Amino acid sequence: FLFSLIGPVADRLHHLSISEQWKVGKIVHYQNSIYGNIVVVKKGEQYTFFFDGIPVVTTPLPDVTHTEDLVHLSLLSHPEPREILVISGGAGGVINEILKHKIKRVDYAELDPVLLQVVQKFPTPLTERELSHPRVHIKYVDGRYFVKETDHKYDVVLIGISELSKQEKQKAKHT
Numbered sequence: 001f002l003f004s005l006i007g008p009v010a011d012r013l014h015h016l017s018i019s020e021q022w023k024v025g026k027i028v029h030y031q032n033s034i035y036g037n038i039v040v041v042k043k044g045e046q047y048t049f050f051f052d053g054i055p056v057v058t059t060p061l062p063d064v065t066h067t068e069d070l071v072h073l074s075l076l077s078h079p080e081p082r083e084i085l086v087i088s089g090g091a092g093g094v095i096n097e098i099l100k101h102k103i104k105r106v107d108y109a110e111l112d113p114v115l116l117q118v119v120q121k122f123p124t125p126l127t128e129r130e131l132s133h134p135r136v137h138i139k140y141v142d143g144r145y146f147v148k149e150t151d152h153k154y155d156v157v158l159i160g161i162s163e164l165s166k167q168e169k170q171k172a173k174h175t
Helices: 002-021 064-076 094-098 113-121 125-132 143-149 166-173
Strands: 026-032 037-043 046-051 054-059 083-087 105-109 136-139 156-159
Touching (some): 026 113, 054 113, 064 094, 064 156, 083 094, 083 143, 094 125, 113 125
Parallel strands (some): 083 105, 083 156, 105 136
Antiparallel strands (some): 026 037, 037 046
């Protein structure tokens, strides 16, 4: 009898605890993966996806200034960008901005498949277009490992994380 009460009470306490931590909107999803904690907060029609407490995707209206600056300035630094590598942080605007250019291929390395599964659970036209576009190839792999192991040459590499070592950034820069 006691065990039958513990489950619902524990679930309710867990939900209350999470709600207390995330006061920026309504929590619509909370999940742990082997790589980290994923929380989705909804405020109005806007979804913000947090990974270990850091906002990683905002949709349907991303941070346009940051996204456009990151993508367009990077792609304009190359005379003819065709092959693009995105290491983390591609969903929610970055890939969409890349696709505005005459690129041939976007390889998108994202460590945690659960993160993109959760993004797809709350679809918007932006994320649906990005993640299903025929020129976009999603690789569920640590970006550091991918950079180290790939023989593919990229014209531009966009890095949505800062944990790459100096040596890994150099290799990415010269691929």
